[in-house]
Amino acid sequence: MSLQELEKYTGQLLQVDRYKDYAPNGVQVEGRAEVRRLLCGVTASEALIDAAIAWQADAILVHHGYFWRNEDARVVGRKKRRLAKLLAHDISLLAYHLPLDAHPDLGNNAQLGLRLGLQAEGRFGEQDMGWTGSLPAPMTLAEFGVRVGAQLGRDPMLLGRPDQPVHKVAWCTGGAQGYFDAAVAAGCDVYLTGEVSEHNYHAALEQGVGFVAAGHHATERYGVQALAAHLAGQFDLVWHYQELDNPV
Incomplete structure (x- = not known):
């Protein structure tokens, strides 16, 4: 084409x-x-x-x-x-x-939520970039961290009490640590994003809401693959995803 x-x-x-x-x-x-x-x-x-x-x-x-x-x-x-x-x-x-x-099906947030088994329920933040959803069953922050690590192939950084219960999750892929307060206001038990800032540590402890930093690159690998697969199906293109690991 x-x-x-x-x-x-x-x-x-x-x-x-x-x-x-x-x-x-x-x-x-x-x-x-x-x-x-x-x-x-x-x-x-x-x-x-x-x-x-x-x-x-x-x-x-x-x-x-x-x-x-x-x-x-x-x-x-x-x-x-x-x-x-x-x-x-x-x-x-x-x-x-x-x-x-932001795309509701092919986007990074949609694809990450799909892999983590999150049932999407709402949006929050600037331009509705952040997503909210629920886990199929409650688990601890530590258990949620294990789930994230297993899906992304890397251990995330967890801020908060490991034993605190998690059911409602807010997430936004990439460098969206600035949305933490908006995620808390949306009523989440834990916020998942790619990167973390120094002040997020104190905010997580003081507000009793978990914070998971799973990697900017790691959380944003899936949207581009879903989009490429969709385009290939529509237009008979040959496509290939090239993984170039980035620890950030």
Whole structure:
């Protein structure tokens, strides 16, 4: 299919115009006009571009792309190396940030909740980015941490009493530690996100609500895969997910 058609369809699917975002959604670097082989990953690092070149991809689909608000606009250093490789190999880069977090089926939050067995019930936070839901049965914070670790393949950081009961969960993938107070106001027993800040430790103890930091990368691996699989099914594309582990 054409790159233009792919961008138009995906933009409509994710309703990109609804979101006030920190970077452009859609085609960020234009490559060849036709797309048949689509490689996806979490972040458009140089290593992901190298993998796309080796796999002979026509386009790369990511959650974390380029041209972030307030970043240095100069094309120097690593930005030059990344763009030079994309342009030299005529590979397009498509990135979808907040729209991919929020999509009710394909999004990062939806896909993470599905893997953790959470029954989604509501939204909270700026642009309704955060989700709330319930576990099938109550468990302790420690047991919930074991469940998260088993699904994500890494041990999360737990803040709070290990024995405190957990039933209602609030979550928002990535770097959403700033939503903790909003999650508490939404009535959760525990808040799950990717990253943690120093003050979250004290807030968790003082409010009696657990905090789980499971990794920015680890919590945001699944939306881009679900989106790529959907696009491949719609347009007979060949797709591949490239995992490049990031401990953050």
